[in-house]
Amino acid sequence: MEKNKVKSIHDLGQSIWLDFIDRQIMDSGELQRLIDEDGVRGVTSNPAIFAKAISSSSDYDADIKELSQEDLSNEEVFYRLAISDIQRAADLFKPVYEEEVRGADGYISLEVSPLLARDTEGTIRQARELWKAVDRENVMIKIPATAEGLPAIRQCISEGININITLLFGLERYEAVAEAYIAGLEDRVKANQPISHIASVASFFLSRIDVLIDPILKEKGLEQLQGEVAIASAKKAYEIYKRVFGSERFKKLEAKGAKPQRLLWASTSSKNPSFRDTKYVEALIGPNTVNTIPMDTLEAFRDHGQLASRLEENLDKATDTLAQLKKAGIDLDAITQKLEDEGIEKFNDPYNKLLDAIAQQKKKALASEKS
Template sequence: MIEQANRVKQIHENFKQSIWLDFIDREIMRSGKLTSMIEEDGLRGVTSNPAIFAAAIAASADYDADIARLGKSALSDEELFFEIAVADIQQAADLFDGVYNDEVKGADGYVSLEVAPSLALETEKTIAQAHLLWEKVGRKNVMIKIPGTEPGLPAIREVISAGINVNVTLLFGLKRYEAVTEAYISGLEDRLANGETINGIASVASFFLSRIDLLVDPLLDEKGLQDLKGETAIALAKQAYAVYKRVFSSERWQKLADQGAKPQRLLWASTSSKDPAARDTKYVEALIGPDTVDTAPLDTIDAFRDHGIVNATLETGLEEAGNTIRKLTNAGIDLEKVAQQLEAEGIEKFNKPFDKLLNAIAGKRNSR
């Protein structure tokens, strides 16, 4: 009996899309599970966010000793959190060192750490914290996550020009996504103008999926467009990929590519299905294509390994995707307003668990 190839691993091997894990804690590293996923699933990176860290620290005693030790210092609760988070990110980055240094050095193997969610609308403070976290982690294969908010755009440009890898997060709309590509390219141009190299810099633009459908689907019910339910996010993602191909094949981009610049890849985020009636592998299956990244939680990766369908899908159904967007627009659904609402909600979704986390840290410090 021939053993069936790992479905998750096939995505990169056959279609050149990188699968990253949207999860981190000490147990997954200590147990060897993360290493086995790198080897068996072909896992090529990790993303984290404040909610993930909040859950990890609250769910186990793994961090209590560090909190007790650091709690005696003059660090603020937020500074204490980042000391803990940086240690986890360093460990994960070291586990991915082999991926980072494989045949195409720097193509993958990145681990993402996000600036404090309270800074989502603070340009200068975001820049300062991005520098601080980059220096603290001290690994070439780390990405600093910066929200793609309006105030985040100049921060992204500045941080890229400083030679720091960036994962742009919280993207829900095409206009903002294109503005993010502009910030990336401008940052590289600024760096070249300063006489510095650009061939070691990497960036991804994280386009969020399931939250879009969660907001739009009830509007479709109201408009009598039930046949389009669950289709908006995928249609937008396919149009975003068309923007990616246009921007990163331009004459302007080619000048940077000639100097060793790497395109800012699209990353599909929020890929776990929120609709119980939909396939749990829906968003992964619908957007498999080259030079992209898909970050997924453990449950989604486990589900795909078990019953995922591996096909090149990202560049199929483009006409249908365009028709979907046109029908939504004709029905009076403003997708840019949807994106703005989701961005505001996304900031709140990260701020709430982060505040809860800081309160928990404060409680543990004060109880000793």
């Protein structure tokens, strides 16, 4: 019998996490099956995922009704619901977390409010609150890789909080994210605090880069580069990862038990129907990385994915692709900044709709109490 293709990715050094969570997937036993059969090794969530889960099912109605009896804001109600789900998922993944390389995987990610993306102090405050409320060592708090997020990342790492850096698009910003992680570990060492239990991933968003840049490439007569820029960027990011986490500076921290901050490939479902639906998974399988994928992409790879370690193949081509952009006058830094700005809005919109939906549910619950 052929070995499960998704599970086999782990043999090549990459961990597959699921970019999805709701109560149904846990209640039905489907999440446990994904752990057992597909070797799924973690879960990521975001405001849009929770918005869909809470708004499109009745699974949360009873809890919202109960919470509406307390003097809570709509956001506080949301986080009570989300924290409950995250704790439950974290407990499911505890055996993965406690495997022979303790803390390599088994993490569940919960994001700070997207409304705080430009607020350093607000982000730090909420990250602390969520970390304390979830109270699970195999949880990561998600903080966006905005300019304002960088000092928050450093501070939270220095306080021993596991961090998943999200909304990361550009190579220059990735280098700053890695710096924030290392500096946070150094701050902690100076304070005579342990660092061996801290984990972090830097979530590099991919397919959205191609969605934005491919029409520009067509205009410039560079059709041959369509669908190639995101993968080229990821390969260059991996070169930075190897340089930074192979440095003498990091080796000093490693001697004290520090783990490298792994690159995590996010937004890896193909948005262009003319591309293979497994394109971004296949191209970026490689050691010491994570790929978080939605359910339909996971199922597609299980069915017809092509399994091979390709992350370090054709590095010259990746370098040449980015050089051709520069030569054509395409400012990749400006494009990735635009993607960051749009990404914040893409999370803010569903988040605000989610809070509105909770408000309606609370109103309905209070009305039924009075009748």
